[in-house]
Amino acid sequence: MALLDSSKHLQDSVLSGVNPDLASERLTASFSVEKLTARLDGGAEHTRMRRAIVEAIESDPAFSRENQYFQSQNERYEAAVRRAVHLQKKMREMGWTENGPEIKYIYRWLSGDIAFLLHRVFMRSISVLGSDKQVAKWIPLATEHQIIGSYAQTELGHGTYLQGLETTAVFDIATQEFLLNTPKISAMKWWPGDMGRSATHTVVFAQLYVHGKCYGVHPFIVQIRSLQDHSPRPGVTVGDIGPKMNFEHTDNGYLMLQNVRVPRENMLSRFCEVQPDGTYVRWGSKKINYFTMTTVRISILSDEVILPLMKACTIAIRYSAVRRQSKLKPGEQEAKILDYQTQQQKLLPQLAAAYAFHFINIYLHELFDRGYQEIQGRNFDSLPELHAFSSGFKAMVTQYCTSGVEICLRACGGHGYSLLSGLPSLYTRVLASCIYEGENTVLFLQTARFLIKCFMAASAGQPIPPSVTYLSSAKPGKCPAKDKLDFLSPDVYLKAYEQMAIRLLSSNAAKLQHLIQSGAKKHEAWNQCTVQLVKAAQAHCHYITVKIFVETVEKLDNKAGIQKVMKHLCDLFALHGIFSNAGDFLYDGYLSGAQMDLVTASYLDLLAVIRMDAVPLVDAFDFTDKSLNSALGSYDGQVYHRLYEWAQKSPTNQQVSPAYGKYLKPLLQNRLSKL
Amino acid sequence: MALLDSSKHLQDSVLSGVNPDLASERLTASFSVEKLTARLDGGAEHTRMRRAIVEAIESDPAFSRENQYFQSQNERYEAAVRRAVHLQKKMREMGWTENGPEIKYIYRWLSGDIAFLLHRVFMRSISVLGSDKQVAKWIPLATEHQIIGSYAQTELGHGTYLQGLETTAVFDIATQEFLLNTPKISAMKWWPGDMGRSATHTVVFAQLYVHGKCYGVHPFIVQIRSLQDHSPRPGVTVGDIGPKMNFEHTDNGYLMLQNVRVPRENMLSRFCEVQPDGTYVRWGSKKINYFTMTTVRISILSDEVILPLMKACTIAIRYSAVRRQSKLKPGEQEAKILDYQTQQQKLLPQLAAAYAFHFINIYLHELFDRGYQEIQGRNFDSLPELHAFSSGFKAMVTQYCTSGVEICLRACGGHGYSLLSGLPSLYTRVLASCIYEGENTVLFLQTARFLIKCFMAASAGQPIPPSVTYLSSAKPGKCPAKDKLDFLSPDVYLKAYEQMAIRLLSSNAAKLQHLIQSGAKKHEAWNQCTVQLVKAAQAHCHYITVKIFVETVEKLDNKAGIQKVMKHLCDLFALHGIFSNAGDFLYDGYLSGAQMDLVTASYLDLLAVIRMDAVPLVDAFDFTDKSLNSALGSYDGQVYHRLYEWAQKSPTNQQVSPAYGKYLKPLLQNRLSKL
The missing domain is CATH 2.40.110.10 (Butyryl-CoA Dehydrogenase, subunit A, domain 2)
Incomplete structure (x- = not known):
């Protein structure tokens, strides 16, 4: 009965302890969470800097997002302007600059919930597209916010x-x-x-x-x-x-x-x-404008797209470790929902995808940095490849992450549907990324156009860019796997992805050619193939993502258990893709039905393995409670107390509704006829 | 330049005409829209009654939802109470009663945006679970709103x-x-x-x-x-x-x-x-409670789940007929986005699904009415079957419709993301149906448990309920189709679905048996199969939905082009399911890769055919503009004018933000250091 005493003191004492159901998950981690965090940050010194900045921002009440879920559009706007103005002051105080290493951590923490982001785009476009004279005139005015x-x-x-x-x-x-x-x-x-x-x-x-x-x-x-x-x-x-x-x-x-x-x-x-x-x-060259657009698509991926998926995974997985519902074994305590195979199948592939996309994002940034250097040296050769990459990966990653966040939201049942879970706003936010900076279907088709060109060139024996050389290695064949363990070999699943991507592309090329030879005009033929061309572009991006994940795992340090757990996630990401798109692999008999059973068996086995590390794997993302802003996802797992505590602050509980005096009271007092 | 004159007069004159791009879509309908509407309503007399009620409600300003997208939670609540109280008055005035034929049209129009819905559940639960004495005491108090x-x-x-x-x-x-x-x-x-x-x-x-x-x-x-x-x-x-x-x-x-x-x-x-x-x-019997829960799941499908999908299709398809973007053919006018194969592939399967679910909903209601009669005669035999049906179809229809509404939203690009499109609120509303009245994964597993039992019984030669007799007809085989036109034969695709559903179920049964024979306890074995059991339950529901669609089309009147266009939609629904779940059909070789190409070809051909009737097919749902409450979906297709007109009413334009005086003005006047 004590818990029902809603006095602040008692609430606090409950909230100060970690829910034992969550604490126990952290005792059995197969790897060092701290070392993995450092690896994700790009080194322990980056982790230290990030934490110092987050600490500086979170300790400043001007940046608080505490009552965000209760605010109207007008209030949210005012708060965002207030934060933007305050940030200028804070940066001067702290000695942070727009070009300094801190800036990415600042904006990452703010999660875009601040005004003047387009002011920054205004400045960037003048810097890139303006003459020296224009830059000299406008940039100082904008910098000083005049x-x-x-x-x-x-x-x-x-x-x-x-x-x-x-x-x-x-x-x-x-x-x-x-x-x-x-x-x-x-x-x-x-x-x-x-x-x-x-x-x-x-x-x-x-x-x-x-x-x-x-x-x-x-x-x-x-x-x-x-x-x-x-x-x-x-x-x-x-x-x-x-x-x-x-x-x-x-x-x-x-x-x-x-x-x-x-x-x-x-x-x-x-x-x-x-x-x-x-x-x-x-x-x-006109192409340089083209390059700017291209880089923007890549630059949004980390903070606007992958980060929301990481946060959603953190919230949903922690909640699934403290939510108990129904009995897995008769006569026992109710089970953690994370112990149900169906819950694992919802959440763990999203977790694997979050890691996969973190690594592909690093790869894309390296690729673009190299490209930018070449362009500065007036070499524009890599532009088509970079454009195809930025289009396809923007589309694939935004689509996947949006669907992933939605899965996390649904997997939390009714509580996921409450704004206080933080999941609805993550979802509605990441969904926008499918639409802005280029509509995804249009982008996939731009990638497809590039791939078809490369495929044709390869068929004609001409040279093609390094990222698509696999297109020239097309050889029909069968997957050699005989046992479910064979599907834990990256060589085996990579070959399956490669084969599938080539097959989808070559059949599109053949269909296009056939239609044109049958008298269709080029643009008609293209429109008639677009549904399948989108699929081919997706397959290409999926293949490259698996490939980069495999290569990243190979390069990881073998110490502290990190390589091993990352290998599991890489396998899961790859096998989940085969399991979910079985038709593409079965179509030409590259995989047989019996082999698909082996894939399924390996995939389901992996779920049970990764489940043991699920909480440590989201802990490694190292989000603070204030940054998650979720009643379900906090580090201590005290979900029910926090839901109750937060709900009490809702404006719906702060005022007696005028509806009582106006409508309910007369109704209840049986004056219906007089209303 | 005239259009820019934002005077009310000019706005009105523009809004009074139908956008020619939408008008032209209505000239070429292959069927009678009015006759299809009557068919959906269950007869022309129902259409007349529905329209009269809608007219009575829409002409009463107390029910207006005009500024709904601008309101806070507190304002929305107050408005919902006001409407609920006003409805009591309106019903007395109009002579409508709680048990009359009008009630379903009233609540359908209100789209649940009214208070006291749980008051009705309170009354229903007393009526069903209360003794005569309790009913006599409480129901009058509740009816009179004391x-x-x-x-x-x-x-x-x-x-x-x-x-x-x-x-x-x-x-x-x-x-x-x-x-x-x-x-x-x-x-x-x-x-x-x-x-x-x-x-x-x-x-x-x-x-x-x-x-x-x-x-x-x-x-x-x-x-x-x-x-x-x-x-x-x-x-x-x-x-x-x-x-x-x-x-x-x-x-x-x-x-x-x-x-x-x-x-x-x-x-x-x-x-x-x-x-x-x-x-x-x-x-x-305890079972009667069980039946109540079961009927609630079926009763929500129409208004809370299928209707939102119909509305989303109406909005997205009308918008896609007036939105022009990019060129399909060089040198020509920009194309309507509905003419792109990729846009058709997004929207038309959702339209087909809306019709499929309308028909399955009628079937389920008939099934439950029969069941209820049996139960009143103290015959509880059909309860397990009804429970399995209500669980599986609740889960399948809510899942499909939620994903369908989301596809419609995304297919409208940036404008779909504006609340003024009406799509975001349809989405966030229908999403809840996946969670309430039983979590979908749990429900699918209840259906799966029933199916496994039936499958075992059938294998042992015991009698099984009529809806699952197909389970005893399992015979391995190959699809006989040789030409893409063969896949427009319902016999051909129905057999493929049947085969697939049986195969998924039998392999689950075998896996369960194998695990138990290998020493696993029953509940462990079950948990290890749940991912695939969910799939099997989905396959069963999908098969039954296609089957009922086929049977409905067969019974339709051949006049006025209705049977023909419904046949197209039925084929599209079926082939889209095969195209999207290719792996399940290819797995055991029932369909070959070459046959899957024929499926794809027939499916893509159908998109182009149904595209011609797409606008008339959503017109037939007969939603009024006020009921859609969408700047993109109105009958006249004047989307840009309406977006602009509605945006001007937003509270963000009604007041000068305090942010200007507090933050922007000092900032702009270079007093940053003093803030």
Whole structure:
């Protein structure tokens, strides 16, 4: 009965102890959690720095996210602006800089719940696309926050297909200005962050017209609000696009321009310029813009996509170790739900995927760093490959992580559905990543186009980029595995993935060729293959992910049990993929039905093995309780006390609802007829 | 430029016309939309009644859901209570009654966005589980709303596993009362609707103890709030559980009881009773409770699960017919996104599923009505079959529809992510159905247990229920199809599904037997098979759904093109299932890889065929614009104007944020150091 005394003292004493069901999970770890954390951070010194920064931020109440789940869109926005302004102060105090090593840990902790993120994109786009003169003029203003910027690309009628943007910028020789207009409603800018209520300036992407000729989409710096009183500038209609599934803290905005004039100098002109007489001049390569977009897709993966999956796994796995429900063995205590095979099958493949994507993300960053160096040396050869990588992996990782977070949410039953679990907001957040920075289906098809080209080149004996050389090794065959243990050999499953990826691609190539030979036009043939082309692109990315996971495990230190547990996760990731996409492996008989049984047996065995390390494996992600912000996922496993404690703070419990006096009281007092 | 004039007049004139891109879709329908609507309603007279009721509700501003997406949890709750009270008045005015034919249309339109739904469950549970005397006492009070009821079953620590509930009710002979207690925090009632802020009474499920002996879970009527001033009764702690992913309008509550006494007469006692001397008496069968739970699972499917999918399809398909993006053919106008094969592959299988589930729902209701009649005649033979059906189909339909709504949401890109599209709230709503009324994995396993029993019985030559007689027809074989057109024959695909379902079940039975023979205990063996048992249960439900769709199409009227278009949808539903679960059909060679190519070809051909009727097929669901409440899905297809018009009403545009004066202004005026 004592637990029911809701006095703060008692609550605290209960919350200070770790739930024994969770504590016991940590006693039997087969590896050193601390060493794995250091490995994930890239070295123990990075772990130390990260923890120091997290400590500095968490101890500052200005950054608290404590009541976030109770706040309205207006409150969330105000809090995000407050945090952004406070962060400037904090950075000065702590000596942190925008280019310092701390910055990634700061933003990672904030989980994007802060204003002025698009202000940073505004600055980046000026740095990359602006002339030296433009950079010298605008960057100091933006750095000092004398202006607040945004990035106005997407329109009501156009997203991923940038060529279709409808905003116009017409050069007026007489005044040496560009005249910007929103010619119809679908041309209205829609979605830009920081624009709905904050920004004073924005980079507007518009079709450039000179002497009636269209030169395509170009970026222009436009002031949209007064620096004195923040009112919209003449000709500018600007506002907030309203409620969304998440991102309540961000003022995503709309913008209409009617005869808004900006000086000729406001077109960003590192690579092209309209000269005073209207002559259009272009320097350098268009491809560099292309590269910027490409790098953004890779840069979001870590914090916006993989991190939410890691957090969701942490919450769901810890909860599954303390939630007991029903009896596994008659007469015994109710079982931890993590002991049910079905719960393991839901959660552990997501955990394996979180590790797989952590490693592929490192690989992609190395690849892009190399690519960037080549480009600086004016060698653009690797661009198509990098573009194909960024498109396909952005699509695959966002899709997989979104589905993974949803599985974690559902696996927590009713409590997962409460906002207090933290899972709904992780889900609605990561879901957006499937949509922004390029729609996933469009991206997969761009990867597919690259792969088909490479496949054709390989077939013709021409050289192809290193990442796709496997395409030229196509040889039909059968999997040699005879025992379930054979499927724990990376050689065996890698070969199966490779075979499958090649087969999907070659059959698409054949179908395309067949359709064209039968008289279909090229674009018709392409559209008729797109469902299967998406599949082929996915298969390629899946194969590469398994391959990089295998190579990472091989390079790991054999000490402290880390290599062994990572090998288990790698095997699980690979076999889960085969189990879940059995048709692709059985189709051409590369695997037989009997071999698929062996895969299944090995896969199910692995679940039971990894289950023993499940809690230590999420502990290694090293999220603080404040960063998880979850009543179910805290380190101490006191889920029921915390749910109750948090619920009491809800605004629904802070006021007597006006509904009582207005409706319930008269109703209960039988005055229904008078209502 | 005219469209930019945001004057109300111009907006209205634009909104009065149908977008030509949507109008053109309606000119080429291959069937009569009105006749299909009547068929879905169960006859033209039902359509007329439904429309009259919808008209009566929509014309009453008290029921408006216009600003719903902008409201806080507190506002949503107040509005839901207001609507519930107003509905009582409206029903009296219109002469509608709780048992009349109108009621289902009323609640369908309200989409559950109303208070006192649990009050109805409170009444139903008293009617079913209460003695005549209890019914006579409580039902009139509840009907007149002199009390407001709730239904307190789920606890913090226990959901689907009811036997584990921890609340206690100890009989005190001295006072002839039950003493109710929440012995620990996990025993706190958690989730009951209408309880957080509204209810005066609730039915509490608690472990009954008499003379120290536990008799299991029983229902007790408990008053929780004063009828005078609504304050919690002594010993009662009650409140709201806080924010959730949806259901903001519902006051899901928590409840702790400390030595709360209720008279002996408050235990619901149609089937059992504690007599004054403490003797426990039971009449009739426990199974009837079981049947109540079973029927609830079926009763939610239509409005809470299938309807959201129909709405999501309506929104996404209409939007896809007016959204133009990128070029399918070089040099032409940008294409409607519905013309891309990948978009068809996302949306059209969901449309086919919505129809499939509409028909299976009718079938299930007929089955349950027959079962109920048998039970009233004291014949309980069909109970296990009905239970297996309700469990499996609840799980399958909720899972499929949730994933379907999510696909529709994602298929609308950024605009789908705006709450104004209506899709996020459909998704977060239908997602809950996977969790409530029994967790889906647990339910699938209950179906699997029934199927395994039947399979064993069939193998032993014993009789089995009619719905599973196919289990005894197991004969290994090969699919005879030779041409892609062969896969448009229901006999061909039905046989493939049947074969697959039998194979999954028989291999599970064999694995179970093998494990037990190898020395595993029964419960261990079961847990080791659960991942595959879930698959087998899904396969069974999938097969039955296809079978019922085929039988429904066969019985349809051949006139007005309806049978033909339904046949297309049925084929699509079936082939999409084979295409998406290829491994299950290829595994034992029932289908060869070459035949899978034929399936794929037929499936992709069907997408192009059904695309032509896609808009008329969603029009036939006959949702009004107000019922869809979607800026993307309205009948007129004026999506961009409506998004803009609705966004302007958002509270984020109604006030100047305090953030400007507090943070932005000082920041912009370079007083950063003074903040």
